[in-house]
Amino acid sequence: MATEVLMPKQGNTVESCTIIEWKVAVGDMISIGTIVCEAETDKSTIEVESTAEGSVLALLYQEGDDVPVMTPILAVGEKGESYTPPKKEGELEQPQATERQNDSSTDKNSNLVTHTQSPTAEVGASPRAKVAAKQLDINLSLLRGSGAKGLIVEKDVLAHSQSAPILTPVAKEKAQSGNYTIPQTGSGMGQRVLSGDLTLKQEQKESTTTSVTGIRKVIAQRMFESLSTTAQFTLNSFADARMLLSLRKRFKESDEHLNLRTITINDLILYVVSRSLKDFPALNAHYYGETIERFSSVHLGSAVDTPKGLLVPVIKSSESKSLKQISEEFKDLANQAIEGKSLPDDLTGSTFTVTNLGSLGIESFTPVLNIPEVAILGVGAIAPKAVQVENEIEFIPHIALSLTINHQAVDGAPAARFLQHLSHMIAQVDLLLAI
Amino acid sequence: MKEFDLIIIGSGPGGYIAAQRAGQLGKEVLLIEKGELGGVCTNEGCIPTKSLLNSAKLYKNALESESKGLSVKEASYNLPQAMEAKNETINTLRSGIEFLMRSAKVTVVKGFATCVDSHTVQVDEQLYKAPYIILATGSSPILPPIEGIELDHVLTSSEILSLETLPETLTIIGGGVIGLEFASYFSTVGVNVTLIEMEKEIAPMMDHEIAPLLRRTMKKVNFHLGSTVTKIDQKQVYFTNAKKEESTIASEMVLVSVGRKANTAGLEQLSLTQDGAFIHVNEHLQTSIPHIYAIGDINGKSLLAHSASRMADVVISNLFGKVKQQMRYEAIPWAIYTLSEASGCGLTENQALALGRSVKTASIQMRSNGRFLAELGKREVGLCKVVVDEHTGALLGVHLIGPYSSEIIFGAATMIEAELRVEDIKEIVFPHPSVSEVIKDALFALDPHL
Numbered sequence A: 001m002a003t004e005v006l007m008p009k010q011g012n013t014v015e016s017c018t019i020i021e022w023k024v025a026v027g028d029m030i031s032i033g034t035i036v037c038e039a040e041t042d043k044s045t046i047e048v049e050s051t052a053e054g055s056v057l058a059l060l061y062q063e064g065d066d067v068p069v070m071t072p073i074l075a076v077g078e079k080g081e082s083y084t085p086p087k088k089e090g091e092l093e094q095p096q097a098t099e100r101q102n103d104s105s106t107d108k109n110s111n112l113v114t115h116t117q118s119p120t121a122e123v124g125a126s127p128r129a130k131v132a133a134k135q136l137d138i139n140l141s142l143l144r145g146s147g148a149k150g151l152i153v154e155k156d157v158l159a160h161s162q163s164a165p166i167l168t169p170v171a172k173e174k175a176q177s178g179n180y181t182i183p184q185t186g187s188g189m190g191q192r193v194l195s196g197d198l199t200l201k202q203e204q205k206e207s208t209t210t211s212v213t214g215i216r217k218v219i220a221q222r223m224f225e226s227l228s229t230t231a232q233f234t235l236n237s238f239a240d241a242r243m244l245l246s247l248r249k250r251f252k253e254s255d256e257h258l259n260l261r262t263i264t265i266n267d268l269i270l271y272v273v274s275r276s277l278k279d280f281p282a283l284n285a286h287y288y289g290e291t292i293e294r295f296s297s298v299h300l301g302s303a304v305d306t307p308k309g310l311l312v313p314v315i316k317s318s319e320s321k322s323l324k325q326i327s328e329e330f331k332d333l334a335n336q337a338i339e340g341k342s343l344p345d346d347l348t349g350s351t352f353t354v355t356n357l358g359s360l361g362i363e364s365f366t367p368v369l370n371i372p373e374v375a376i377l378g379v380g381a382i383a384p385k386a387v388q389v390e391n392e393i394e395f396i397p398h399i400a401l402s403l404t405i406n407h408q409a410v411d412g413a414p415a416a417r418f419l420q421h422l423s424h425m426i427a428q429v430d431l432l433l434a435i
Numbered sequence B: 001m002k003e004f005d006l007i008i009i010g011s012g013p014g015g016y017i018a019a020q021r022a023g024q025l026g027k028e029v030l031l032i033e034k035g036e037l038g039g040v041c042t043n044e045g046c047i048p049t050k051s052l053l054n055s056a057k058l059y060k061n062a063l064e065s066e067s068k069g070l071s072v073k074e075a076s077y078n079l080p081q082a083m084e085a086k087n088e089t090i091n092t093l094r095s096g097i098e099f100l101m102r103s104a105k106v107t108v109v110k111g112f113a114t115c116v117d118s119h120t121v122q123v124d125e126q127l128y129k130a131p132y133i134i135l136a137t138g139s140s141p142i143l144p145p146i147e148g149i150e151l152d153h154v155l156t157s158s159e160i161l162s163l164e165t166l167p168e169t170l171t172i173i174g175g176g177v178i179g180l181e182f183a184s185y186f187s188t189v190g191v192n193v194t195l196i197e198m199e200k201e202i203a204p205m206m207d208h209e210i211a212p213l214l215r216r217t218m219k220k221v222n223f224h225l226g227s228t229v230t231k232i233d234q235k236q237v238y239f240t241n242a243k244k245e246e247s248t249i250a251s252e253m254v255l256v257s258v259g260r261k262a263n264t265a266g267l268e269q270l271s272l273t274q275d276g277a278f279i280h281v282n283e284h285l286q287t288s289i290p291h292i293y294a295i296g297d298i299n300g301k302s303l304l305a306h307s308a309s310r311m312a313d314v315v316i317s318n319l320f321g322k323v324k325q326q327m328r329y330e331a332i333p334w335a336i337y338t339l340s341e342a343s344g345c346g347l348t349e350n351q352a353l354a355l356g357r358s359v360k361t362a363s364i365q366m367r368s369n370g371r372f373l374a375e376l377g378k379r380e381v382g383l384c385k386v387v388v389d390e391h392t393g394a395l396l397g398v399h400l401i402g403p404y405s406s407e408i409i410f411g412a413a414t415m416i417e418a419e420l421r422v423e424d425i426k427e428i429v430f431p432h433p434s435v436s437e438v439i440k441d442a443l444f445a446l447d448p449h450l
Helices: A127-136 A154-162 A169-175 A214-229 A242-253 A265-279 A323-339 A412-427 B015-024 B039-044 B046-064 B079-103 B177-188 B210-217 B305-320 B349-354 B370-376 B405-417 B437-446
Strands: A003-006 A016-022 A035-040 A045-049 A054-059 A066-068 A072-077 A232-240 A285-287 A292-294 A300-302 A304-306 A309-311 A352-356 A375-389 A392-406 B006-009 B029-033 B106-110 B113-117 B120-123 B126-129 B132-135 B139-141 B169-173 B192-196 B222-224 B228-232 B236-240 B246-250 B253-256 B260-262 B292-294 B334-336 B342-346 B359-365 B383-389 B395-401
Touching (some): A242 A265, A242 A392, A265 A323, A265 A375, A300 A323, B006 B015, B015 B106, B169 B246, B177 B192, B192 B236, B210 B395, B222 B246, B395 B437, B405 B437
Antiparallel strands (some): A016 A035, B113 B120, B342 B395
């Protein structure tokens, strides 16, 4: 007496399973627990075990068929026993007991989309393939199934979604740099990706987070306080830089034991500022809201770019120091700041600040006040400027100057006069050195 | 009211191809034609001119082939017979299109179509409705405002094709493809031809090395470049030449071929956005009304029959096919069937430079080619020029003058369309001996490395 093996029930919601592959053939001897076929639900792939033992008399469905659960899928009995399969619902004729073909290549390797005879499947696709197609928004009718009789199985859908786009030779070479995003389909022949279809990747910068501490925190607070509590106002001007350049050249070429070779343009500017401020006491001052404190000495701050951030070492009583002294002192202070060895006193007490970005090629910028100071001088790059000399145009090197003042403490006109004076002094810095 | 899946207005190489493709996909298609099936291409353009030019070529060969061992006594050209052969060709092609329409189950209605609204078209008293409309109404010759342009002996390409006797003298105004082909034809069959072109050079789409060569092959044509026609009377054409001097030329007949304009009559109700004199379309060939498409000459993008057919494929693929396509214009070949043919595809050297591309070029004479030499000898004009992107090595343009140019150029279109590089093309085998080998030779001349 033949026994039927049923398509097992898979939970409460699965109504049918698709037979992906038979693992046994008619005539095979099987026992309870032998894997008879692989089947697919819309959620998983299962292996169906035999619930009977004996010789396989008939396979009741073909690979690719969608079989309702608890339906007989194969018959087991005595070897040679005859078996009449029950009539399947919706079918007029008895299905043929399927023998496993020795050469299954005609079915398995078929690339044609053929609809299965399964009573429940409308499209030749397994339930999982349909779910995947829905998720990936893929039109199943465009696919070629690799399953039995061209059944579209899940892996066909996944392969389609992952199938590499076809690139033209030029596009391929361009894409090799890895800097381009390759679209799934392109605008070329047969949706080939043309070089023009490649788009530059947005640079993916890795970000890092650090806490704002130490010097950065001090700078952050002071800069914010500066801009939020004062009325800053910047004036821009130029100074004839020919004398600066010629002096700098002479220092460089001077006798070594004069120790003048390292004097820089910035040192000369600091020197001119130290000498000019005594005539403009309003700019050598601190503003405290209720009071303004003017200083007779020029304690000159000069901004230094250090690995930890901006520091402003101070040359005390600069008005009484020679150019050479200013130069040497500033060099020492700057080195200490860069090495992180500044003493607290070296970084406090300035009455006026100079900040120089000229060596970085900056044409002009807006310096931010080093409060409570009321003025800061920004120094830009030296560049030729067209100047009318008699009836001709000459290109004369000029240095850019930007003076920011606190308009709460100083007015525009006196600030402009100071800048004008500074400009004159820079142009004739050689004479100033004699004073 | 009759309803269809698609209405197509105009049955030229845009319209009838669209109708055939959609019909073959099982769609209910209505094709409306005010004249004869086949449009300008079949009836008064590409095809009839090819028939006449071939008859002229045979005549020329009969006269000039003595050095090749052929002697034809008293060769003469019989225009009525050439016209009859041309008409037979047209009729055969027209019936071919009729057959194609029948087998694709396309409904053909003869008459003038007026768009009543964006879904409804009227022909005579009958209204037709469809979710989609394709405008493929083509273009017509422009008649510039020149004094005397209305005279009977001033013709356009449409009328000149039904000529019964050859004039003694013909002046052609405009040195584009149409003007040049007629100049080649009429000068070959014994008409005294003068061609007046406003620009400094003929054929604006041609590479600057090719255009002068083409002029050189048309020895019997009297060219006046940089010249402007000011007046036409019964006997003469008046023009200002390149030196700003007033001049005249005796002309029994005048052909005007200065350009073409879109046929937009009947479309007024749609108020479609225009690009100058043409209907604006996007890359999918949709007009400003998205379910109305405009293909072929009417959109002014590329006034070539094969462009119209490709546009038809793009639209039908997007409407009823599986793949969404966009119209690409980078690799559309052109050909001119003068008696030394010329063709081109892709960018000319100057166009590439204007686009800021760095290019390498190579030009080789066709007399180095076996078949060319065997058939035409070493004195004939023939050149192949290739334009290649200096950085990627991609082939950007191929420009040819010489025999079979029109047949060879599709290969260049394939290479450019596929963005092949010089190194890729070097792997392609070309038949030998064939003139097509010049492309490969030019690329090896450009870069001899393997």
